[in-house]
Amino acid sequence: MKTIEVHTGRPYDILMERGILSRAGDFIRPLTGAIRAVIVSDSHVAPLYADQVAASLRQNGFETSLFVFEAGEASKRLATIERLYLHLFEHDITRTDLIVALGGGVTGDMAGFAAASYLRGIDFVQIPTSLLAQVDSSVGGKTGVDLPGGKNLVGAFWQPVRVLIDPDTLQTLPKTFFRDGLGEVVKYGCIRSRKLFERLEQEDAAEVIEDVIFECVSIKRDVVERDERDTGERAILNFGHTLGHALEKLGGYTELTHGEAVAAGAAILTRLTEHKGLTEEGTSARLEALLEKYGLPTGSRYPLTEILSATRGDKKSTGKSLNFVFLRNIGECYTQKVPTDGLVEFFG
Numbered sequence: 001m002k003t004i005e006v007h008t009g010r011p012y013d014i015l016m017e018r019g020i021l022s023r024a025g026d027f028i029r030p031l032t033g034a035i036r037a038v039i040v041s042d043s044h045v046a047p048l049y050a051d052q053v054a055a056s057l058r059q060n061g062f063e064t065s066l067f068v069f070e071a072g073e074a075s076k077r078l079a080t081i082e083r084l085y086l087h088l089f090e091h092d093i094t095r096t097d098l099i100v101a102l103g104g105g106v107t108g109d110m111a112g113f114a115a116a117s118y119l120r121g122i123d124f125v126q127i128p129t130s131l132l133a134q135v136d137s138s139v140g141g142k143t144g145v146d147l148p149g150g151k152n153l154v155g156a157f158w159q160p161v162r163v164l165i166d167p168d169t170l171q172t173l174p175k176t177f178f179r180d181g182l183g184e185v186v187k188y189g190c191i192r193s194r195k196l197f198e199r200l201e202q203e204d205a206a207e208v209i210e211d212v213i214f215e216c217v218s219i220k221r222d223v224v225e226r227d228e229r230d231t232g233e234r235a236i237l238n239f240g241h242t243l244g245h246a247l248e249k250l251g252g253y254t255e256l257t258h259g260e261a262v263a264a265g266a267a268i269l270t271r272l273t274e275h276k277g278l279t280e281e282g283t284s285a286r287l288e289a290l291l292e293k294y295g296l297p298t299g300s301r302y303p304l305t306e307i308l309s310a311t312r313g314d315k316k317s318t319g320k321s322l323n324f325v326f327l328r329n330i331g332e333c334y335t336q337k338v339p340t341d342g343l344v345e346f347f348g
Contacts, residue, residue, distance in 0.1 A: 002214055006139070006159075006221050008228045014139060014163040014217055016210070021127060021166040022052045024100070025060035028125055031161050034098040037062040038088060040111035042071035045103040045129050048172055053102055053127065062098075065091045069110075073253040076106045076146045078154065084114045095119045101160075104130035104177070105137035105258065109152070112143030116158030126160045129169040131181025131209075132259050135188070135216035138163050140224040140234075146253075150313045151245050157229055165217075167210050176257065178206070182294045183240075183259025187266060188216045190287065191239050192223075194331030201290055235335050239325040240266030246310035250302050263296035268307070272347045273326045278336075280329040287330070308343040 001017040015027060028037075037057050041050050046068045054064045067087045069075045088099075101111035101124060108126050115124035128138035144155020170178060182205060189197030196215050205212055220237065227234040244265030247256055256264065267288050273279040288298045300307060311322060321337035328334060338346050 010159045016165040018168045024053050025056035029060040036097040039066045039100045041102040044071040099124040102127045104133045116156040123161045126163040136184040180257040180259035183263040191333040192219045267298035279327050
């Protein structure tokens, strides 16, 4: 078993081992005196894994219930959270009980937000079953939901009490969603690890996926420990996300998965910054080649002016500026504020 310790305001461990999902209760019970545990999952993941997790929890003395929502970004709304609150109330969940997030990034974000806000805060455990959630969204304590105007505009920082990563769950992941997670994996290589980027170029990520997950989580752990509340360095984790979120919004959150949008956003942005002399020459070509290797998009059918306009309302706005993450080269990045009323002029 591989263990990564996260030393945030409320410390926790990330445990990674094949088969750990079916023994989840063994690794959750020592953390809590909870009587009840609510498993939150979506309509795709629940039929695959909810029974295993529930059985393990019951073997460890938990009373369990299951809340299932329709899979997809469209469910990441306050209306779904309200239904989850009602489920928690009807099942007598108290401040000493527990929520278990079983699924991908949407599940973890919503379950974590419900945990942060119900009764002003109850414990929750992350069991990420998608690659994107395993390498990124399950770690760091960001929770939230979308509004019609943009992604993750309502949320809270709320760290889990433990994260359990079972790489075996990736075997049931559709290729589309494995590719989706690779969008975030490439991001980590771009911003912090030339070594990871080169390994992705030279090898097949699927064949070394445990090493890939461990490296990405370690990078995120290091950044989050230094900037838990996202006031400085943590901004680098948003590389590709500003334009990526705009692309998701333009496509009605159905044309691209999150990881695909991040990949396209990163490629578009890096072409622009390289053209302006802000990024080392050749970086964008290398990034595009890697994204193409894994079947990820490197552009968009929407014109740049429309993409930039869709960044309006992005949560990374500060005053009259938007905070972007640019690459100096592969493995090194920096942040730069660009006036929101001068985006077209800056990138044009």
